[in-house]
Amino acid sequence: MTTATLTATPSHNDGFIRRSERWLDERGKGAWIAAMVLGFIVFWPVGLALLAYMIWSKRMFSGNCSARRNARVAFKTSGNMAFDAYKADTLQRLQEEQDSFEAFLQRLREAKDKAEFDQFMDDRAKKSAKEDIDGETVDA
Numbered sequence: 210m211t212t213a214t215l216t217a218t219p220s221h222n223d224g225f226i227r228r229s230e231r232w233l234d235e236r237g238k239g240a241w242i243a244a245m246v247l248g249f250i251v252f253w254p255v256g257l258a259l260l261a262y263m264i265w266s267k268r269m270f271s272g273n274c275s276a277r278r279n280a281r282v283a284f285k286t287s288g289n290m291a292f293d294a295y296k297a298d299t300l301q302r303l304q305e306e307q308d309s310f311e312a313f314l315q316r317l318r319e320a321k322d323k324a325e326f327d328q329f330m331d332d333r334a335k336k337s338a339k340e341d342i343d344g345e346t347v348d349a
Contacts, residue, residue, distance in 0.1 A: 233240045249256030
């Protein structure tokens with residue numbers, strides 16, 4: 210049994226906090242927010258601790274808490290070696306495609322930033338040249 214399989218399946222040895230965390234993750238961000246509000250109502254340090262944990266673990270800003278759980282389940286073996294090999298190859302291919310797409314987006318952002326900066330510098334140079342022609346130099 211692999212580590213990924215162990216983390217994907219609930220265990221009776223898991224502590225109350227891990228089981229609660231998994232339960233809240235399965236229900237999404239709304240459940241975390243409800244738990245935090247209830248924590249503030251019952252005893253404010255509990256609500257504050259939940260808020261700090263949600264920010265620290267990035268649950269507050271992610272779209273869906275259950276995405277982490279689904280990622281762990283994705284690596285669970287099915288028992289069929291051919292299917293598991295196909296799934297591993299497909300996941301690897303998708304990861305490579307995602308990485309190349311993110312690299313493309315990064316290059317696109319950099320090109321846009323460069324174009325905006327070049328436009329700014331051209332505008333600044335034109336303004337400076339126009340001021341020199343008018344005879345009004347401005348100290349920077």
